[in-house]
Amino acid sequence: MGTAVRPASTTSASWDAFWDVDAFVDEVLSELTAMATDGSRPTRSGPKPALTGAALRKAIMAIWCVCFCGMRWRTIGQLTGIPFGTLYTLFARWTRLGLWRRLLDRLCRMWRMACGDTAEPSTVVIDSRTCPSAPSCFARGVDGGKKIRGVKVSIAVEKYGLPLAIDAMPANVHDTNGIVPVLRQLAGRGFQGPAIGDLGYRGERLAKAAKALGITVRPVVRGRDGVFIPTEIAWVVERSFSWISRYRRLNTIVERTKEHLVAFVEIAFISILSRRLKRLTPQEVST
Template sequence: MAADGSGPTRTGPKSPLTGAALRRAIMAIWCVCFCSLQWRAIGLLCDIPFGTLYTLFARWTRLGLWRRLLDCLIPAWRQVCGDKPRPSAVIVDSRSCHSAPTCFGRGFDGGKKIKGIKIHLAVDKYGFPLAITVSPANRHDSRGIVPVLHQLAGRGFKGTALGDLSYRGQRLSKAGEALGIAIQPSAGGHGGTFIPEGIRWIVERSLGWISRYLRLNTIFERTEAHLVAFIEIAFISILSRRFVRLLNPANQRPRPTNRL
């Protein structure tokens, strides 16, 4: 090109990924969530340009693909378990996570001594999220849960929301009643000891599930939508493995036996 003086020519848009390449791209995005690998590193490992991977992730997030997958998997799992597709009660709670200075927002949680962001969840009795929002860690639970209630009401949920004593207050109760959701706070422990009560402990298990995904322990995302997308990817992964074990009994884990 330098010899004849011609400039670079555009060959047109790249062909979309299909088949094995598309599966590799999806697994690469999952590895970013589970192992917290850098986009450039996972691009080298799967032999796909990291720009292509990040563009796919951003585009699918913008189109709401992850949320739509969850909206298909959660009712299907509830029906497999012999339950109705829509729950009559949800459990709400939050988790504070450390975040990098480049994160979309940071705050200091004085109770847990964490500088970062806070994840707010509303899950059903099986532990799968029906609504997810994020906020700076210095936002109180009674304020941070309001967008979650709006998401639940937008999806047609009418019922009870169970939570700890952080969700008590007349203002939050009135906000829930306006949306058709009754807030029922209750004590979850005594003297610093956690005491399971009813089904309210299930949200603690859900928060423990996402703590296994390293991308969700220290937050580096620059936008709230990308962080919510990684949380949804984590739960999609959990539900997918459950369906695989259900369809292939040979892949089920053996139950531990008590040895005397």
């Protein structure tokens, strides 16, 4: 049986992700303000004034729509009245400055604290998901097991299913090789502990690489005779992949850079978390 995970209690809301989309916009705006204050978001001079007020909120909403609805940049530009080049430039610049990763880390810590946990986890779960990709994508390979030509996204999540590290590579890269950059990201943020994965992460080479980073990869059986077994907390990563499958931009990959694909994965989780935090019950907020 799987280990029970008790999240913080939240009020009920509509299943529609548009219901609380303003929470996503508000969180991005607050993080942009914080980055401008600490100097990690330098101001830039140009021939046109920077977007502010309602126009900036509309631009953030447009980036969210690209991720959730799978819309093209030119299409969302026509609908919002903002040049698509402006929207794409904003997204690319914020990705380069690390806005999405920084905001996601903050929201993850807030959610863990609301659940009565420590800010940093002691155990993570690792896995990968293979997605079909367009020929113009930054990388492409064939996953022999799933018979999919595309990209493999590897992530490490904590017990609530929130990602601590994300990486992407061609689908023909084996899991034991594709997870190493994820483990390096975990070690870079100071994590040292067990990483639970399925039996695809067995092997002496991976074990040595992880041990050098202070991480112990622990493969567990998660299925038998075609039946999924919720071993310990290993099941939470499957739930995380099901969450982001609602975001159409992540179902067929068209991004021309790995950084932009990772950014859209982070945006999806930011959207999920900001919605949850807005619906926290009063007693959870007070704690």
